Amino acid sequence: MTSSSPADGSHGGPDGGARGRGDERLPRPAAFAFSAQTWKEIAHLLVNLPVGIACFVFTLIWLAVGLGLSITVVGLPLLAVGLGCSRFVGRFERWRARGLLAVRIDEPSPLPHPPGSGVLSRLWTRLRDPVGWRAALYALVRLPWSVITFAITLTSLFVAWPVLPWIARGLTHVDRAMVRGLLYPSDELERRIAELESDRGTVVDTAAADLRRIERDLHDGAQARLVALAMGLGLAKEKLEEDPEAAARMVDEAHGEVKLALQELRDLARGIHPAILTDRGLGPALSALAARCTVPVRVAAELPERPAPAIEGIAYFTVSELLQNISKHSGARTAEVELWRADHRLLIQVRDDGRGGATTDGGTGLAGLAERLGSVDGLFVVDSPSGGPTTVTAELPWHHRAGSAGAAVVKGRRRR
Template sequence: MDPAASLRLPAVLRAPFEGRTWRAFLHVLVGLPLAVCWFAPAVALTATGAGLLITFLGVPVLAGTLALCRGFGVVERARARGLLGLEVAAPEPVRGRTGGAFSWMGAVLRSGASWRHLLYAVVHLPWAVFSFAVTVTLWGWGWGLFTYPLWQWTFPAYVGQDGIQLYGDRTHAFYLDSPFEIAVTSAIGLVFVLVGPWVLRGLVAVDRLLVAGLLGPSRPASRVTELESDRGVLVDTAAADLRRIERDLHDGPQARLASLAMDLGLAKETLARDPQAAAALVDGAHGEVKLALRELRDLARGIHPAVLTDRGLDAALSSVASRCTVPVAVDVDLPARPVAAIEGLAYFTVSELLRNVSAHARARRAWVEVWRSGERLMLQVRDDGVGGAAVGKGGGRGLAGLAERVGAVDGVLAVDSPEGGPTVVTAELPWRA
């Protein structure tokens, strides 16, 4: 079927033929025998280990059972990934504190993820039996009745009756053999065929919840991983900022001050024999000093401006807006000041976005709005430019960096920039007052 034509069909007509539906059907079919394979050893070994706990032998049996269940989890996550498109990260690995078999057994028995894998092996079997029975019954009857006109002829040819028997006793029987009855049977089958995929998707939704909830990492472990990733982003960002500051100092004030030192040295040498030339050199050095001071002030403003520390976001963002190449309307409505780190990140975010407006947007006007919503600090920068901005696209490397910085503090950066404009960038930061 032509993909474009298939998309024009209603979803209820597409569903029975979509690959997603048949992958879910295969997931249910394979799930029952696998559930039996997981359930039997898990229950048998757990019961054996619990019974042997009166002796030391129960400890290694239980630890081995939990390790085996974690192996089952590897297969189940792969099955969910291949057939349901569900990506579930592996749980945190088991590591003993001191090394050795006893330390490893203790770590396995203390691991909540291991016990969740055992719970999955136990509870998945009854659900797999139920979903298998419902799916196979609905699927078999649906497609069987829907295609009944194609195979109805087999009854008189090979079975010795006129069709499917609905009722029969010693005196009479009722068969589905007339054209009308065959058509009604096929119509009923069609209803089952159309309803079946949605019932199937509901059943596999429970499988998705079981896999995600029991076979993935725990919430604390996920949070630790997320924080470690955010810390890495912050470290990389800080290193990049230091390199940028070093580069700006080297290319700007440092080079200018080196030239200034050479001019002053030359003026010192020529002062005795040519006072006018020395005066001209000193006058030029004075201009270089002014330029170097201006560059240092600009560099300090880019790191953390004094106006932000002294007067807050309203004054600091108004100062940034005044240096933008297009008129910018600034509206800051905050009942109080957030913590310094969040305030500095908000300033940096708006500064970068207005820099993008000046460099890429080709806009006539821009707007900056800052407000508090619950425990979140909201920033929005809009412009009436050409649009087309995207995180990680073309010149969007700056937006990608902003998204990483905002995400590192549990914030969100959303970009809405269709071709032709306008561009709306919204940042959501934690308040943390």
């Protein structure tokens, strides 16, 4: 008796039926089907620990050493250097957050360094750097969190991988919050505070220098003449009865000294704030200033109205010092002064056909002018190639306000 085979030709056995059906496949094992962003977040969480350890150790060492030595001349510079390095740490962490966490975050502005500022001023600016201090705080608080995230992520990668995307997303949300809270540049406010503090120092220094100049001028000029005048009148009084003619000559000399003293006092008052500027404004005041210059100066003032009094004073003394420089140093034959209003700004250009080579470097008087204009949100640009001509462009706010708009002068710009 023969046994018949199945009609479809399949053979018995545990897998004979599977081999006979070509349209069926065995089920494949599950794969790590995570998105690219999920893998970036996992990489960020795993890298947190080595980066966190390095940043924590560095920050702890320089803070401990710097604060410990702060009573000496070494500690404060060390703290300043450490804060500068903390800025680089913050920059690296922002770069890592942009690349792995998709956090859109800008870089903070560099520290302001006003022209002519000294070593102590620069040191104090660095020690008050809020960006550096926040980056240092970030490095300190990140280490405990880095240990936690590393342990959870590594464990989930081998034990709880099906829910790892949700775990990674939740952990990195905390990282994003820390980056935004401590490394995000609250840039405008911080920069403005630093600028105002720097400008306040500039104004105080300028006022102190002006007071010293006025005191020196009074002591060496008018005061000395008035003392000599008092002594001369005292001698004339003694000679009045015994030698009337000599007394008359001495009174005549004293009269001449009085005139000279009055002239010096008028010049000093003009140096503080000229009466013509108060009474008639910038145009006539600068014309009177130009008339006293040793170089012929053409003045063109196109001002529909008067700017703020403080701005008028700064503009007047800026042009005054520039014309003095032209008289003393330029070797020019002619010069021009132009003033005009552009939007909410007062623009001044002073040109001469002298030898050129003027610069704001090296603590010159031009650097002082640039610093003074910067204290009221102004600009000061010198274009002076060797051989000339020299063009100095100054820009001031029409009405000075803290936080006024930025300037619009570009180096080399000239008004036609």
